[in-house]
Amino acid sequence: MIKKKFSMHVLSFIFKLLCTLIIASVVGVFVWRIFASQNPKSMKRLIANEKLCQAYAANDGDLTLFKQDFDSITRADHNSGYFSITSAVFIDEADQVQVVLRYNNSTLKHIKEDYSLSNVPDRDTDIVDVTLIVVYDETPDDKTDNSDTSETIRRVRYYASGEPVADKKNIYNYRKFVFDGIDTDKSVIAVYADFYYKEDINYEKEPYGSLRIYHAEAANKDVSLKRADKKNIEAWLEENK
Numbered sequence: 001m002i003k004k005k006f007s008m009h010v011l012s013f014i015f016k017l018l019c020t021l022i023i024a025s026v027v028g029v030f031v032w033r034i035f036a037s038q039n040p041k042s043m044k045r046l047i048a049n050e051k052l053c054q055a056y057a058a059n060d061g062d063l064t065l066f067k068q069d070f071d072s073i074t075r076a077d078h079n080s081g082y083f084s085i086t087s088a089v090f091i092d093e094a095d096q097v098q099v100v101l102r103y104n105n106s107t108l109k110h111i112k113e114d115y116s117l118s119n120v121p122d123r124d125t126d127i128v129d130v131t132l133i134v135v136y137d138e139t140p141d142d143k144t145d146n147s148d149t150s151e152t153i154r155r156v157r158y159y160a161s162g163e164p165v166a167d168k169k170n171i172y173n174y175r176k177f178v179f180d181g182i183d184t185d186k187s188v189i190a191v192y193a194d195f196y197y198k199e200d201i202n203y204e205k206e207p208y209g210s211l212r213i214y215h216a217e218a219a220n221k222d223v224s225l226k227r228a229d230k231k232n233i234e235a236w237l238e239e240n241k
Helices: 002-036 048-057 107-116 229-240
Strands: 066-069 084-091 097-104 128-137 154-160 167-170 170-180 186-198 209-215 221-222
Touching: 048 097, 048 229, 084 209, 097 107, 097 128, 097 186, 097 209, 107 170, 128 170, 154 170
Parallel strands: none
Antiparallel strands: 066 084, 066 221, 084 097, 097 170, 128 154, 128 186, 167 170, 186 209
């Protein structure tokens, strides 16, 4: 009887220990995925270019930065989970937005399958073309004519200024783009990021993926200009006197 009770106690202890280990493993994997998917440092810093640095100097370093909450990952049947926008920061005084694209290694495998390639594209190669579509309201004082088919709606495509900054972290690949000339005044209804495979760029066709990064009716959230950003901008200004 004593042996039986002892055996039951041991089995109960082992069962609880296994449950604890399983839960700890699941939590550990979840926490690891959160930290693994966070932007690397290179993606968190603003890219210093002429437009941004001139705006910084003209406004004595007082810049208005903001972002909006948006659905940050593609979810259509043909691109579910392929592309994610992890950051889209608008800089008012510079008429600029800096966008971070993230895709993991499985996206490269999907591209191989979708385009019948002989090999999976190299993760260090720029394989995604990113442009912005800004939707303008030609009659901003009249909000009743803003349907997609309205003749008072105008769409303009913007191209990145220069090559993107590239980085990678674990299974994730990152590209940071700068877009100049983006002024979110009252005539702008929305801004979308369009994605195309670089070997299949046809802007007349539906994009490989698209995500909205701004809407006039959504709330803006302030973004602080970090010390590292200021240092980066001031270094650029010093080098380009």
